[in-house]
Amino acid sequence: MTFLEKSNWVALIVAVPTLLVYLALVVPQVLGKPIAEVSWVQPMTFTIVAFIVANILGSIVAAALNPGEAPKKDQRDREIDHYGERVGNWLIIAGSIAALVLAMAMADQFWIANAIFLGGLAGALVSSVTKIAAYHGPFQTW
């Protein structure tokens, strides 16, 4: 397994619990009280910081376990990386468009922030899954 594939496994393993923790903290509140009273800024900030820190630590551990492998990156790695990012970016764009529409409709800032946040997290998740699938299946850029 190349270092880049390991990094994508780390991102995937980190993104799923991160998303679940955020949903566990926020969804019960959304169901139980008015949106204006939902405490979402702290859970979202915590989730974003935890996601970034866990990704960095995971990549450091992956590099430390196979020190000779980390700098190796070839044409196929770059093509898979670009392909996965392109697929993930569609979800980030979808989240941004949803946020734009919500802002135009004067929706509560909770919904606007969550559209951007969930679009970004879903984009990262799908990007990682796409790259891992490309590493294991047939992959051509043409």
Added chain:
Amino acid sequence: MVKPTLVTNSIRSLRFANDEMTQADLADRVGVTRQTIIAIEQGRYSPTLEVAFRIARVFRVPLDEVFKYADEQG
């Protein structure tokens, strides 16, 4: 989403004909990862023209002895 490649190759037999060269040795000499050599060998990835020429140069054979393009079906 991803089309299967029509490019076939004889890297595996060429490796064995060259003192049973390992995939790792070939990867080092071509300048790619071992995983990329495995993917090329199994037909899961078509290399760039430059990598294809580097592979042929390692085996000291013309490019079309390493890679062939199958006739399109249907």
